[in-house]
Amino acid sequence: MKKVITFGTFDVFHVGHINILERARAMGDYLIVGVSSDELNFSKKNRYPIYNEADRVKIISAMRFVDEVFIEESLDLKLEYINKHNATILVMGDDWKGRFDWVKPACEVLYLPRTPSISTTEIIEIVKSI
Numbered sequence: 001m002k003k004v005i006t007f008g009t010f011d012v013f014h015v016g017h018i019n020i021l022e023r024a025r026a027m028g029d030y031l032i033v034g035v036s037s038d039e040l041n042f043s044k045k046n047r048y049p050i051y052n053e054a055d056r057v058k059i060i061s062a063m064r065f066v067d068e069v070f071i072e073e074s075l076d077l078k079l080e081y082i083n084k085h086n087a088t089i090l091v092m093g094d095d096w097k098g099r100f101d102w103v104k105p106a107c108e109v110l111y112l113p114r115t116p117s118i119s120t121t122e123i124i125e126i127v128k129s130i
């Protein structure tokens with residue numbers, strides 16, 4: 001069985017998230033999603049996500065093309081997560097292009113084109129301005 005793994009915050013869930021998950025699942029037989037923890041987001045962006053990690057995990061788990069979900073506590077543990085879940089392909093949006101090539105001996109890495117014109121940050125900005 002070909003296991004695919006992907007990572008992300010998936011805050012304020014939108015169609016770009018659906019598209020990457022759907023395409024990631026189509027690359028194999030089983031899709032594992034690492035949802036970044038609230039603390040990990042705070043350390044990266046200096047703000048907490050709008051939806052907390054439990055709610056983000058619940059939303060991602062409800063997708064029919066997602067088989068397994070866990071909370072990603074640290075960016076440095078990518079390889080540990082890949083090995084623990086026996087993933088053979090890591091899929092990310094191409095905003096991450098090249099950033100995870102270092103896991104390549106252990107796992108194939110694929111960067112898929114982002115869905116144009118939508119992001120969580122942009123949605124938050126639009127809502128703020130209304």
Ligand code: CTP
Nearest residue numbers: 008009010016020092093114115118119120121
């Ligand atoms: N993604 C995508 N197309 C978009 C937005 C996100 O393919 N329009 C992908 C990202 O490349 C990543 C995954 O969805 O692989 C999770 O991205 P995340 O950072 O949670 O979403 P963004 O909308 O990019 O959030 P932000 O604006 O906070 O960076």
